[in-house]
Amino acid sequence: MHAVIVTSHPIQYQAPLFRELARQLDLTVVFLMRQTPQGQSAGGFGVAFEWDTPLLEGYRHVFANNIATEPSPDRRDGIVLSGHEALLASLQPDAVMVMGWFPRGKLQAIQWAAQAGVPLVQYGEANRLSGRSLLKRLVKQFYFRRLFQKFSSFAVIGKLNQEFYRHYGVPASRLHWAPYSVNTDFFASAYRQHRPVVRRPGPWRIGLAGKLIPKKRPLDLIQALALSASKDKVELILIGDGPLRGEVERLAANRGVRVTIRGFLNQSEIVPRGYADLDALVLPSGEFETWGLVVNEAMTGGIPAIVSDLVGCAPDLITEGQTGYVFPSGNPAALQAAIEKLVARLEQGHDFSPAVRARIAGYALSQSVQGVAAALRAAANTGI
Numbered sequence: 250m251h252a253v254i255v256t257s258h259p260i261q262y263q264a265p266l267f268r269e270l271a272r273q274l275d276l277t278v279v280f281l282m283r284q285t286p287q288g289q290s291a292g293g294f295g296v297a298f299e300w301d302t303p304l305l306e307g308y309r310h311v312f313a314n315n316i317a318t319e320p321s322p323d324r325r326d327g328i329v330l331s332g333h334e335a336l337l338a339s340l341q342p343d344a345v346m347v348m349g350w351f352p353r354g355k356l357q358a359i360q361w362a363a364q365a366g367v368p369l370v371q372y373g374e375a376n377r378l379s380g381r382s383l384l385k386r387l388v389k390q391f392y393f394r395r396l397f398q399k400f401s402s403f404a405v406i407g408k409l410n411q412e413f414y415r416h417y418g419v420p421a422s423r424l425h426w427a428p429y430s431v432n433t434d435f436f437a438s439a440y441r442q443h444r445p446v447v448r449r450p451g452p453w454r455i456g457l458a459g460k461l462i463p464k465k466r467p468l469d470l471i472q473a474l475a476l477s478a479s480k481d482k483v484e485l486i487l488i489g490d491g492p493l494r495g496e497v498e499r500l501a502a503n504r505g506v507r508v509t510i511r512g513f514l515n516q517s518e519i520v521p522r523g524y525a526d527l528d529a530l531v532l533p534s535g536e537f538e539t540w541g542l543v544v545n546e547a548m549t550g551g552i553p554a555i556v557s558d559l560v561g562c563a564p565d566l567i568t569e570g571q572t573g574y575v576f577p578s579g580n581p582a583a584l585q586a587a588i589e590k591l592v593a594r595l596e597q598g599h600d601f602s603p604a605v606r607a608r609i610a611g612y613a614l615s616q617s618v619q620g621v622a623a624a625l626r627a628a629a630n631t632g633i
Contacts, residue, residue: 250629251275253342255358256349257322258284259304261516262542263348265432268307269618274625277340278310281328281354282320292323293460294513295490302435302516311336315354328354337361344629346370346404346621350396359399368401368628372427372621374539376409376561377416393417401628404621406540407565425627427620428612429562431545439520440550448528452484452507453592455555456527458519458543461491466533466557466579468493468500473533473584475504479592483507488514488523519546529591529601530554535578548572548609551602555587565612570594571604 252274256263259280270276286297314332321327329352337345337358345362347355347369362369394417397403403419404427405411414424459465467487474480485506487497490513501508514523524530530547532538532554540561544554548566556563557578567573574587594601 250343250626251277251341252625252629253337253340253345254278255345255347255355256280257328257352257355258282259300261300261302261304262431264302264304264307265435265614266430266617266621267310269614270622271308273618273622276308277342278308279336279340279358280310280312281330281358282315282317282322283312284322288321292321293462293491295461295492295494296513298513298515300516311340313354322352325352328352330354330357333357334361338365342367344368344370344401344625346372346625346628349373349375359396363399368631369399370402370404370624370628371397371400372404372406372624374406374410374429374561376413376539378409378539378559378561379536390417401631402624404624407562409561409564423627425620425624427617427624428565429540429542429545430612430614430617431542431549433549433614435516436520436546436549440525443521443525444550445526449526453479453482453528453595454484454486454526455529455531455588455591456486456488456524456547457531457533458488458523458547459532460489461487461493461497463493464535464537466535467497469533469579469581469584470531471497471500471504471506471508472581473588474506476582476585477588479589480506482592482596483588484509486511486523486527488512488519520550524550524552527552528595529573531584531588532556532560533576533578533584534560545609545612548605551605553591553601553605555584555591557584566608568604568608572601572608573605 267278290297313330315328316331317327317329345367347359397419402423403414405424406429461467485508487510524547532541538560544562554573558575559578563575567575576583576587
């Protein structure tokens, strides 16, 4: 079979999946836009950069014609396609997998496949944690039930994603388990090289990795540590940059919280200069943190995580007291309590790493590949 995957732009998390799929399938990836270093900065990273690992090697790919006046994967009209019908038809796909349905360009690809009678697969991140007003729920009931009727199969990234599809009427028979993952071998190798086997004396290092933007709620973490009786035992490590960096630094200084900002780290640097010496990761995000792959990255090294209840990976990766802790989003006092529980366990000599590694082993790249390939083959064989 010839499978076509449609996605917004080259992304560091997706490239390993595409390379491994290309070993099993006749695959073409269609990118809907080209991202620029300046676009990365505007998207919240806070610095202009290009990823230092290859994103376009190891699989066949083409770029569609995006005619949006302000190209962006984060705006509804940031991807508007022209000539996509001829491009997709020329590829003669047996199945088309679209990764999500936002921005508009992805809906254009979905509409082409539906009209052309090409079986569709959906591989998105959505869950029901966000946008829970009555009006939004009513609109989504109508919209998603109609949209999902166009798809033959679905690749499911986790428990909340599975529940999302079932809520909107997708039969269980069309769901294929494809757990969300990072480049497992890459991170495991980096940890073997750079993570010390024996913990060095010093403060407990708790890290936040990601863009310093409102969605990630980094200020909640500063406030939680300021309240904590363990404040003097903890060094907060911030791995990332963004528009809230100045405010984070000012609040930490005012509240007496010890913070080291390591800034944006590219893929080759993320373990040796970012995660390697952490004792825990914290992801205090609010709405629209549909998964949180930084948790996968950290847990591959045996590092436990504290996440908010709006982080999509929580039901999959966090078992209270074993692989980490979950707290109510937007509640610094609850986050403080979780941090104190973790620090107390660490000071008692507890080693979280065996349980963490056992859990993340179920979310490996090989399992993602197997699930996505199964969804594509099912669609090509059966259609709707």
